[in-house]
Amino acid sequence: MSNTGPKDRDWLALALAGLLPQAPPSPQRSEALRARILATATAGRMRVVRAEEGDWAPFLPGIFIKTLRLDAEAGTQTTLWRIEAGASIPAHSHSHEEECLVLSGTILHDGVAYHAGDFLLASPGDKHQAFQCPDGALLLIRGERLPEPSRLQAPR
Secondary structure (H helix, E strand, C coil): CCCCCCCHHHHHHHHHHCCCCCCCCCHHHHHHHHHHHHHHHHCCCCCCCCCCCCCCEEEECCEEEEEEEEECCCCEEEEEEEECCCEEECCEECCCCEEEEEEEEEEEECCEEEECCCEEEECCCCEECCEEECCCEEEEEEEECCCCHHHCCCCC
16 A cells, blocks of 8 residues: 555445554545545435525515425425514415425414424315414425415415
């Protein structure tokens, strides 16, 4: 083995064999390895959106949305919703099934509070009254493509 250390592709084999050198790799080598691992992990079918990637777009007052996945052909998407304290999601209906996972905070609907870890499933045709968010929340929502905000109004 040379004094300059093993090549990047050899690090995994050496780690598995318990033969890594005592000194950790330099910050530059660590970053190069991290970039290579991430590039390999995202090559092929898996798509990764890192926490710091993507934009939070304003959607409604006090509500910001980050799109994680968009399937234009199926008319569906997966989004994160960051809802500020006091904001509300207007009454609306669904043309597709919608899954909602409360990641943090609390949302209120029809007098029921939903907290972190709670999962809500809306069926096509379901009509909701407004959702309130008294203290702020973060939601993961998978469902139909988002409508224009003006389409969110009281169900008839």
